[in-house]
C-alpha cells in the first residue's frame with residue numbers, strides 16, 4: 001500500500017465534528033439594534049464579558065434567546081420557551097430559538113440514518129436503504145475509508161474487513177475494528193502492527209506513538225516520552241482544587257506526573273477561561289484529561305466504542321456525533337454529549353446562571369443536559385479539548 005497519502009496525514013481519531021463545534025467565540029459580531037432602556041453606566045469594564053439573565057424591562061422578540069449589548073459587553077439571556085426549539089449561535093445577529101431538526105441535508109455518512117438519499121453525503125453514499133446511508137461494499141474500490149460500509153476499511157484501494165482487536169494488520173486506527181486503535185511499530189509494514197482495544201493500555205506500559213501527549217490506547221489517555229518510545233501516564237489531574245482560578249496572562253494550570261518518568265514532568269495548560277458570570281471577573285483553568293469530569297466522558301466514549309452499535313458506524317465515523325446519535329441509545333448519546341460539554345466547558349460554567357446555561361450554551365450543552373436529566377448538575381460533580389491525533393511518520 002502506498003504511504004504517500006498517509007505520511008503527511010494527521011488522522012483525527014476523535015473526529016473534529018465531535019469537538020470543533022465547542023469553540024465559543026465571544027467576539028461575535030452581533031447586531032446591536034436594540035437600545036437598552038436603562039443601560040447601566042459601567043465605567044471600568046471587567047476583564048470578561050458579562051452573562052446575565054434578561055431583565056423584564058428589556059423587550060425581546062419572541063425568537064430571540066441571547067442579545068449582546070456592546071456598550072456594556074453584556075450578553076442578555078432568555079432561554080427558549082418551546083422545547084422543540086433550541087438557542088442557536090448566530091454570528092451576525094442575535095441568537096435565535098430555532099426548531100430542532102433531526103435531519104440536515106447531506107449530513108449522514110455510510111452507517112448513519114436517513115429518510116431519503118438527500119439526507120446522506122453524496123460524496124460517499126450510494127443509496128438510502130432501510131433508513132441507513134449505504135456506502136461501498138467489500139471488494140469494491142475506494143478512495144478513502146469513508147466510502148466503505150461499516151466494518152470495512154479502505155485497504156490497498158478496496159473496501160476490506162477491518163482488523164480485529166488483538167490481531168495484526170493496521171497502519172492507522174481506521175484499519176482496526178471500531179473499538180481498537182493501531183500500535184504502529186513499523187509505519188511501513190501493515191502486517192507488523194497490532195490493533196489494541198482503546199483505553200486498555202495501563203499506566204507505564206509502552207506504546208509506539210504519542211501525539212500532543214495523547215494516545216487513546218492509554219487508560220488515562222495521556223502519554224509521554226520514555227526510553228526512546230512512549231509510555232502511558234497515570235491519571236494526571238489538575239494540581240490542587242478545581243476549579244483552579246487563573247489569570248489570563250499567567251495561567252498556572254498544571255498537572256504533574258509520577259516518578260516513573262525520570263525526572264517527573266509537569267503539563268501546563270494554556271487555557272484560562274472567562275466564566276460566564278454576571279460579574280465578569282472570574283477566570284478558571286481548563287481541566288486535564290485525568291480530572292473526574294473528563295474521565296467520566298472518556299469512560300462513556302470507550303464504552304460506546306466497545307458496543308455492537310459502534311460497529312454499525314463507518315470506521316472513520318466511529319466517534320462522529322452523527323453516527324453515535326444514529327446508532328446508540330438516545331439517553332446514552334445525550335449523556336455522552338453532556339459529559340463532553342461538561343468537561344470542556346468546566347471553567348466557563350462556574351457560577352453561571354441557569355438562564356445562561358440554557359440559552360448561550362444551549363446548542364452544545366443545555367439540550368443534552370436537559371435530555372440526560374442533569375438539570376441540577378451544572379458544574380459540581382463530574383474534563384481541554386483533546387483532539388486525538390495519531391501521526392504516522
Ligand SMILES: *[C@@H]1O[C@H](CO)[C@@H](O)[C@H](O)[C@H]1NC(C)=O
Nearest residue numbers: 028029030031032091092093
Ligand atoms: C459587523 O457587522 C456589520 C453589519 O453586518 C458590518 O457592517 C460590520 O463591518 C461588521 N463588523 C466587523 C468588525 O466585522
Ligand SMILES: *[C@@H]1O[C@H](CO)[C@@H](O)[C@H](O)[C@H]1NC(C)=O
Nearest residue numbers: 031034059060061064093094
Ligand atoms: C435582536 O433582538 C432584539 C430583541 O429581541 C430585536 O428587537 C431585534 O430585532 C433583533 N435583531 C435582529 C437582527 O434579529
Ligand SMILES: *[C@@H]1O[C@H](CO)[C@@H](O)[C@H](O)[C@H]1NC(C)=O
Nearest residue numbers: 059060061062063064081082
Ligand atoms: C410572541 O408570543 C406571544 C405569545 O405566544 C404572541 O401573543 C405574540 O403575538 C408573539 N409575538 C410575535 C411578534 O411573534
Ligand SMILES: *[C@@H]1O[C@H](CO)[C@@H](O)[C@H](O)[C@H]1NC(C)=O
Nearest residue numbers: 183184185201205206207208
Ligand atoms: C507498542 O509498540 C511498541 C513498539 O513496537 C512496543 O514496545 C509496545 O510493547 C507495544 N505496546 C503494546 C501495548 O503492545
Ligand SMILES: *[C@@H]1O[C@H](CO)[C@@H](O)[C@H](O)[C@H]1NC(C)=O
Nearest residue numbers: 373374375376377378380381
Ligand atoms: C438540586 O441540588 C440542591 C443542592 O444539592 C438540592 O438541595 C435540591 O434539592 C436539588 N434539586 C433537585 C430538583 O434535585
